Amino acid sequence: MSEVEMSVEKHVFEADVARLLHLMVHSVYSDKNIFLRELISNAADACEKLRYEAIVAPELLANDPAPRITLTLDEDKARLAVEDNGIGMSRDELVESLGTIARSGTRAFMERIEAAQGKEGAQLIGQFGVGFYSAFMVADNVDVISRRAGSDKAWHWASDGKGSYTVSAVELADAPARGTRITLHLMDDAKTYTSRWTVERIVREQSGHVPVPISIVEKPGSEPAQVADGTALWTKPKSEISKEDYADFYRSVAGQYDEPAVTVHFRAEGRHEYTALAFVPGSKPFDLFDPDRKGRMKLYVKRVFITDEAELLPRYLRFVRGLIDTADLPLNVSREMIQESPLLASIRKGLTNRVLTSIEKLAESEPEAFAKVWENFGSVIKEGIYEDFERRAQLIALSRFRTTTSDDKPRALSDYVKDMKEGQTAIYYLAGDNLAQLKASPQLEGFRARGIEVLLLTDPVDSFWVTSAPDFEGKPFKSITQGAADLAGIAKQEADGTTSAETSQTVTEFVAFAKRALGEAVSDVRTSERLTESAVCLVAPEHGPDRQLEKMLQGAGRIDSSAKPILEINPGHSLITAIAACPAEDDAFREDAVKLLLDQARVLDGDKPEDPRAFAERLSRVFSRALKG
Numbered sequence: 001m002s003e004v005e006m007s008v009e010k011h012v013f014e015a016d017v018a019r020l021l022h023l024m025v026h027s028v029y030s031d032k033n034i035f036l037r038e039l040i041s042n043a044a045d046a047c048e049k050l051r052y053e054a055i056v057a058p059e060l061l062a063n064d065p066a067p068r069i070t071l072t073l074d075e076d077k078a079r080l081a082v083e084d085n086g087i088g089m090s091r092d093e094l095v096e097s098l099g100t101i102a103r104s105g106t107r108a109f110m111e112r113i114e115a116a117q118g119k120e121g122a123q124l125i126g127q128f129g130v131g132f133y134s135a136f137m138v139a140d141n142v143d144v145i146s147r148r149a150g151s152d153k154a155w156h157w158a159s160d161g162k163g164s165y166t167v168s169a170v171e172l173a174d175a176p177a178r179g180t181r182i183t184l185h186l187m188d189d190a191k192t193y194t195s196r197w198t199v200e201r202i203v204r205e206q207s208g209h210v211p212v213p214i215s216i217v218e219k220p221g222s223e224p225a226q227v228a229d230g231t232a233l234w235t236k237p238k239s240e241i242s243k244e245d246y247a248d249f250y251r252s253v254a255g256q257y258d259e260p261a262v263t264v265h266f267r268a269e270g271r272h273e274y275t276a277l278a279f280v281p282g283s284k285p286f287d288l289f290d291p292d293r294k295g296r297m298k299l300y301v302k303r304v305f306i307t308d309e310a311e312l313l314p315r316y317l318r319f320v321r322g323l324i325d326t327a328d329l330p331l332n333v334s335r336e337m338i339q340e341s342p343l344l345a346s347i348r349k350g351l352t353n354r355v356l357t358s359i360e361k362l363a364e365s366e367p368e369a370f371a372k373v374w375e376n377f378g379s380v381i382k383e384g385i386y387e388d389f390e391r392r393a394q395l396i397a398l399s400r401f402r403t404t405t406s407d408d409k410p411r412a413l414s415d416y417v418k419d420m421k422e423g424q425t426a427i428y429y430l431a432g433d434n435l436a437q438l439k440a441s442p443q444l445e446g447f448r449a450r451g452i453e454v455l456l457l458t459d460p461v462d463s464f465w466v467t468s469a470p471d472f473e474g475k476p477f478k479s480i481t482q483g484a485a486d487l488a489g490i491a492k493q494e495a496d497g498t499t500s501a502e503t504s505q506t507v508t509e510f511v512a513f514a515k516r517a518l519g520e521a522v523s524d525v526r527t528s529e530r531l532t533e534s535a536v537c538l539v540a541p542e543h544g545p546d547r548q549l550e551k552m553l554q555g556a557g558r559i560d561s562s563a564k565p566i567l568e569i570n571p572g573h574s575l576i577t578a579i580a581a582c583p584a585e586d587d588a589f590r591e592d593a594v595k596l597l598l599d600q601a602r603v604l605d606g607d608k609p610e611d612p613r614a615f616a617e618r619l620s621r622v623f624s625r626a627l628k629g
Contacts, residue, residue, distance in 0.1 A: 008168040011099055013159075020133055021161045032138055032190070034257065036199070037206040038131025039082045039182060041252055043069045044210040046086025046180060048305035050149055053087060055304070060149040064177065069210075070224055071203070072217040075194040083181040084212070088148040094157045094167055098132060098144065131255070135182065136161040138190035145170055146180040200227050209233040209249040211303065232303050234277040234325055238265055250279045254296065254321035258282040261373050264322070264351075264358045272346040278322035278355060284376040288319060297351075300325040301333065310338050313352055316384035319377050320355055356391065360398055374400050374410060378459075385465035396472055402435065404444060404454045413472045421452055423489040426478035427471075429455035431463045431548035432606065442534035442604050443480045449532045450490045454480060463549040483542035485530040503527050503571040510580035511569060513587075514594045518567065521598060521610075528568035535573040536601040538565040547605065567598055589625055592618040 013021065047067035054060045064085055072081040089097060135142050140160060147154035154175030159165035192198050196218045203214055204227060213230035233241060233249045250260045262280035278297065297312040298305060300323055312324055328343050338344055363370040384395045400410030416427060428447060432438045438456045447454050457463070466477045515525040523541055531537055540547050541563055550562050569576055579593045596618050599609040609615035
């Protein structure tokens with residue numbers, strides 16, 4: 001037995017990989033063609049990495065400088081091989097790349113992919129970058145033979161996808177001169193992937209525009225036939241590129257399986273020259289809110305892939321996929337030089353402007369298509385209102401909001417301002433976690449009675465950008481849970497049916513009593529302009545954060561304690577007038593009632609009573625008194 005034959009190592013997959021493989025082997029996805037696109041995409045990346053490393057080490061190319069991907073079909077043995085002459089992998093790289101998943105958000109990915117069906121599951125595979133494992137949807141055994149460029153050793157990785165894999169040395173004669181060959185031993189129901197017509201159709205539909213030529217060998221020993229020429233799509237004139245071509249390229253570069261919602265393709269000329277091809281996806285990536293998630297734009301120099309870690313777009317456009325290709329950087333540029341380059345700043349500015357302008361045009365020309373983009377990415381785009389001072393006005397104008405009068409169809413602020421009531425001087429908003437809870441908020445009552453539209457903000461970022469955006473078209477933003485309502489100057493709607501009786505002396509005295517009884521629990525007790533149906537509500541003081549922002553900051557440990565709220569009392573509510581009318585000798589009952597009113601206001605605000613035991617005891621005493629009466 002030779003030394004090569006003796007060097008077999010057996011490994012157990014990491015738990016995450018084993019779980020993922022189980023999903024692949026027992027796949028219920030309706031379209032399994034995704035595996036071929038993923039393997040071709042990985043092969044193309046390997047060729048691109050070699051081109052980059054060969055800039056400083058041209059000897060890696062030896063006498064085979066042209067990149068290529070070859071698909072070999074073997075109907076007799078039910079095998080399909082995907083081979084590239086790219087960078088290849090060493091023994092350690094095989095173990096690291098094919099035995100582990102070194103990505104954040106793995107658990108969230110697993111949960112989503114387990115729940116996904118059909119096309120969504122296929123999208124998730126590509127989005128997460130674990131496309132290799134999709135091979136087990138069609139193969140019951142997978143062999144990977146790889147030789148790293150410049151190495152005199154080759155390695156064989158093999159697995160049946162059932163929990164373990166082996167790695168062994170392999171004779172150089174049985175390995176590619178460099179690069180990787182993946183051989184799939186196809187399942188009985190996947191033998192159609194040895195058909196030339198089937199494979200060629202899939203390649204043309206899904207991988208026709210990868211920047212590496214693709215050839216098919218119809219059976220072992222046959223001559224390769226090229227089915228994709230490897231011409232970089234972004235280098236072609238726009239007039240020669242069809243919508244289908246763009247969609248095909250988008251899927252290969254973005255790892256998605258849907259249609260792009262927006263395509264941005266342009267060439268910048270002048271002091272800095274570059275070509276950009278960017279896409280707004282048609283669906284939401286599963287890891288959009290992963291704290292470690294970065295953009296997915298690739299940087300090329302003269303068609304040589306350099307990095308996908310350059311910050312080519314601001315974080316609030318991190319969902320955009322695509323690439324930038326420039327000739328204005330040296331091919332051996334380092335990542336540090338990229339980040340410090342004036343060219344990067346120019347690209348970032350130009351690309352950001354073009355993407356936002358394209359989204360604006362979509363909003364004007366195709367409102368329904370834009371509504372879908374906003375549904376998917378609006379909560380992320382709004383981060384820019386808080387982060388991007390230069391484009392704040394543009395982003396606010398682009399934003400859409402659900403309101404008390406919009407019937408769940410988001411509205412632009414320009415429409416809100418156009419419909420403002422006579423005497424209204426501010427854009428009112430209510431922020432919280434849940435739309436249904438916001439709609440039921442007592443703070444809305446006075447605004448609803450006057451027909452005043454209120455923005456209903458449910459995204460966490462909303463509580464932050466409203467504090468940094470001073471106004472829109474001269475109208476300031478004002479939380480309806482903070483400070484005075486200032487509604488006296490706006491008439492109620494005639495059909496409202498409510499009355500605004502003056503506060504009686506009895507209620508005025510009760511308010512003063514409530515202020516004394518509550519003491520330090522609140523900063524003030526006052527009659528309310530904003531209440532028409534509820535007895536009480538809580539509002540924040542005029543200065544400082546509103547109720548929702550304060551809760552978020554406290555929950556995140558950014559502030560130690562919250563400001564004392566203001567308890568507002570509806571002077572015309574029957575409960576208030578009844579309690580206020582109780583004789584002075586019932587002060588114990590009135591004090592219980594006042595503290596119960598405060599807890600009622602807390603509950604209406606989505607909080608719990610501050611002291612549940614004391615709340616229960618007070619409630620029992622009030623019930624007992626009512627039953628005796």
